[in-house]
Amino acid sequence: MSFPWAQEYKPQGTVSKWVDERLPLPRLVYNAVGAGYPVPRNLNYFWNFGVLAGVALMIQIVTGIVLAMHYYASVDGAFNSVEHIMRDVNAGWFLRYAHMNGASFFFIVVYIHIFRGLFYGSYKAPREMIWLLGVTIFLLMMATAFMGYVLPWGQMSFWGAQVITGFFSAIPLVGEPLRQWILGGFAPDQAALNRFFSLHFVLPFVIAGVIIMHVWALHIPGSSNPTGVSVKGEQDTVPFHPYYTAKDGFGLGIFLIFFVAVTFFAPNMLGHPDNYIPANPLSTPAHIVPEWYFLPFYAILKAFTVDFGIPFTGIILIEAKLMGVLAMFGSILLLFFLPWLDTSPVRSGHYRPLFRKFFWFGLIPCLVILTYCGAQPPYTQWVVLSQIAAAYYFAHFLIILPIVSRIERPLALPNSITEAVTGKPLQTAAA
Amino acid sequence: MSTVKNTNGVGKKPAKAPADPVAAALNADSATLDGIPVEDLRVAGDGGATPVRRRDFIHIATVSFAGVGAAAVAMPLVSQMSASADVLALASIEVDVAAIQPGQSIKTSWRKQPVFIRNLTPAEVEEANEVDVGSLRDPQTLADRTKPGKENWLITLGVCTHLGCVPLGAASGEVKGEYGGYFCPCHGSHYDTAARIRKGPAPTNLVVPEFAFISDTVVKIG
Numbered sequence: 001m002s003f004p005w006a007q008e009y010k011p012q013g014t015v016s017k018w019v020d021e022r023l024p025l026p027r028l029v030y031n032a033v034g035a036g037y038p039v040p041r042n043l044n045y046f047w048n049f050g051v052l053a054g055v056a057l058m059i060q061i062v063t064g065i066v067l068a069m070h071y072y073a074s075v076d077g078a079f080n081s082v083e084h085i086m087r088d089v090n091a092g093w094f095l096r097y098a099h100m101n102g103a104s105f106f107f108i109v110v111y112i113h114i115f116r117g118l119f120y121g122s123y124k125a126p127r128e129m130i131w132l133l134g135v136t137i138f139l140l141m142m143a144t145a146f147m148g149y150v151l152p153w154g155q156m157s158f159w160g161a162q163v164i165t166g167f168f169s170a171i172p173l174v175g176e177p178l179r180q181w182i183l184g185g186f187a188p189d190q191a192a193l194n195r196f197f198s199l200h201f202v203l204p205f206v207i208a209g210v211i212i213m214h215v216w217a218l219h220i221p222g223s224s225n226p227t228g229v230s231v232k233g234e235q236d237t238v239p240f241h242p243y244y245t246a247k248d249g250f251g252l253g254i255f256l257i258f259f260v261a262v263t264f265f266a267p268n269m270l271g272h273p274d275n276y277i278p279a280n281p282l283s284t285p286a287h288i289v290p291e292w293y294f295l296p297f298y299a300i301l302k303a304f305t306v307d308f309g310i311p312f313t314g315i316i317l318i319e320a321k322l323m324g325v326l327a328m329f330g331s332i333l334l335l336f337f338l339p340w341l342d343t344s345p346v347r348s349g350h351y352r353p354l355f356r357k358f359f360w361f362g363l364i365p366c367l368v369i370l371t372y373c374g375a376q377p378p379y380t381q382w383v384v385l386s387q388i389a390a391a392y393y394f395a396h397f398l399i400i401l402p403i404v405s406r407i408e409r410p411l412a413l414p415n416s417i418t419e420a421v422t423g424k425p426l427q428t429a430a431a
Numbered sequence: 432m433s434t435v436k437n438t439n440g441v442g443k444k445p446a447k448a449p450a451d452p453v454a455a456a457l458n459a460d461s462a463t464l465d466g467i468p469v470e471d472l473r474v475a476g477d478g479g480a481t482p483v484r485r486r487d488f489i490h491i492a493t494v495s496f497a498g499v500g501a502a503a504v505a506m507p508l509v510s511q512m513s514a515s516a517d518v519l520a521l522a523s524i525e526v527d528v529a530a531i532q533p534g535q536s537i538k539t540s541w542r543k544q545p546v547f548i549r550n551l552t553p554a555e556v557e558e559a560n561e562v563d564v565g566s567l568r569d570p571q572t573l574a575d576r577t578k579p580g581k582e583n584w585l586i587t588l589g590v591c592t593h594l595g596c597v598p599l600g601a602a603s604g605e606v607k608g609e610y611g612g613y614f615c616p617c618h619g620s621h622y623d624t625a626a627r628i629r630k631g632p633a634p635t636n637l638v639v640p641e642f643a644f645i646s647d648t649v650v651k652i653g
Contacts (some may be wrong), residue, residue, distance in 0.1 A: 025522075069581040105579075159596065159617075162594070162595040162596065163595060163596065163617060164594075164596040165595070166594030167594065169594075169595075170634075180514055181512050181513050182512070183514075184512055184513065184514055184515065184518065185514045185515075185518040185542075185543060186514070186518070186542045186543055186544055186545045187542070187544045187590075187595075189518070189543050191514070191518065195512070200454070281540070281543060281544070281545065282538055282540060282545045282589075282597065283597060284596040284597040284598075284615075284616065284617065286616055287616060288596065288616075288617045301618075302573070302618050302619075302632070304632065305619075305631060305632050307568070307634075319634040320632045320634065321592075321593050321594075321633065321634045322634075323630050324632060331467060377616070377619075378616075378617070378618050378619030379619075383619070
């Protein structure tokens with residue numbers, strides 16, 4: 001693990017030595033996020049977001065545990081217990097708003113973290129496993145966030161649960177029994193609410209476990225960097241502590257400023273007013289929208305309106321509903337194959353002129369459009385726009401990236417990270 | 432492991448024999464395990480390319496037994512998720528439909544799901560019957576979906592077959608969609624006056640629950 005020039009942990013005091021010989025946990029921390037982890041010297045602020053995501057998870061776990069002390073998972077009591085937290089529990093309003101917006105900020109930093117990886121080719125060899133674990137974390141986050149959103153048992157909670165569990169009923173033959181098994185009934189009710197609470201509580205700890213593997217896998221090759229050029233020697237790295245603890249600390253301060261600004265001054269900006277109406281199983285809100293972080297995927301789901309079959313025969317191979325659900329899950333599962341779809345040996349988008357154009361003028365606008373369309377009612381113009389954007393999304397990863405990787409002529413790479421940073425050719429390599 | 436501080440220092444320390452006695456016994460040809468000579472454990476071990484040992488059988492049997500046990504334990508863990516007895520017990524309801532005028536409809540609740548009971552006008556019945564059934568996504572006639580002699584009573588679940596929203600059109604003033612039946616606001620599925628899917632992502636018609644008229648004005652659902 002790590003580079004040969006990594007600084008070694010040297011316990012000073014008697015107690016540290018005693019602990020190190022029995023349970024070398026301080027040594028593990030030292031090697032993971034301390035001076036014992038050499039990191040490329042040229043990381044920019046986009047490399048803050050992994051640590052920020054970890055902090056966001058901690059905020060969610062801490063606020064979530066205390067909220068669970070006051071929350072009551074029952075169809076009659078859940079909504080009122082949330083109001084009780086908001087009105088009666090000491091500082092309850094703060095804890096709930098922090099948890100509510102913490103989820104949004106967790107997704108914001110994770111999305112930036114993912115886009116960092118997409119642009120700088122962080123998913124490429126030898127870091128494929130880090131990427132695969134990252135996509136797994138993303139899927140677990142989505143499941144956790146969905147179940148958490150159900151817990152207040154407002155209108156959006158209830159109908160979100162109805163729609164999302166409805167995805168499973170699209171599966172041929174086993175779909176409807178599977179949906180009833182997941183819900184524990186014919187519609188979202190007490191059984192579903194209780195189990196969602198249970199799973200919402202445990203999944204963050206599963207996420208924490210996968211994050212440990214994510215970081216473990218990261219520490220085998222070490223962090224990537226904006227040039228995408230591998231570390232060649234000691235002159236290319238600096239110890240994580242104090243260099244990146246300081247840089248991450250600064251980034252964390254900026255992150256927290258935004259987080260508390262929204263939590264204190266616009267706590268409901270990212271939510272839906274409908275969720276302050278108690279759940280009513282007999283009345284769907286006029287316009288069901290998921291939380292903002294699901295909108296691109298929701299737009300892909302809604303983009304499929306026509307059955308897929310053999311033309312002029314009337315034979316339907318895949319129903320529109322199943323297509324939408326498959327496409328929505330496929331849009332995420334696709335990311336698992338990304339390391340093998342993008343075959344260019346050049347990692348960083350800085351040195352890939354064609355890739356960079358498709359990234360900034362293709363993928364990013366496509367996702368912005370999908371996010372926007374996801375929030376719109378199902379009128380023709382939005383459906384057509386999301387169909388075009390969804391088609392581009394899949395084409396980007398399945399067609400454009402493999403072709404670009406083959407035909408693109410990358411720019412000249414610097415010989416080393418040090419050369420890229422100092423502008424001088426590499427002197428004698430220390431190692 | 433914890434005492435080895437420098438991974439580069441391999442070779443400085445003399446290699447020690449493994450501390451685990453079982454591993455040591457298995458590594459040594461002439462060793463004994465629990466006092467039984469290893470040779471004696473072989474059934475057909477003399478010179479055979481793949482000696483089958485009694486111990487292999489014990490291993491497989493042990494792991495299989497544990498596997499069956501684990502599967503048996505998994506069964507209650509999986510089945511506890513299914514609808515419980517009290518949920519299944521909400522079997523049937525009776526509804527008096529006498530007050531529903533032609534063109535009107537009501538919403539009621541059965542098995543925690545909304546049910547639409549609609550008294551179709553003669554024009555709506557005619558509209559439903561005029562449709563070429565073969566052209567439908569889920570081909571059914573109005574007669575298939577109603578009781579003989581009571582074709583005006585359309586009783587369906589108020590659950591869109593796409594993703595389970597409650598379609599609009601049952602209450603007065605609600606949008607009925609392009610085909611005059613129901614319209615699901617979530618993803619834009621349009622149902623006609625027989626609650627058949629005509630446009631949008633839903634795969635099938637609104638579900639007709641099991642129901643029967645137990646008198647001229649009382650219907651039993653479920």
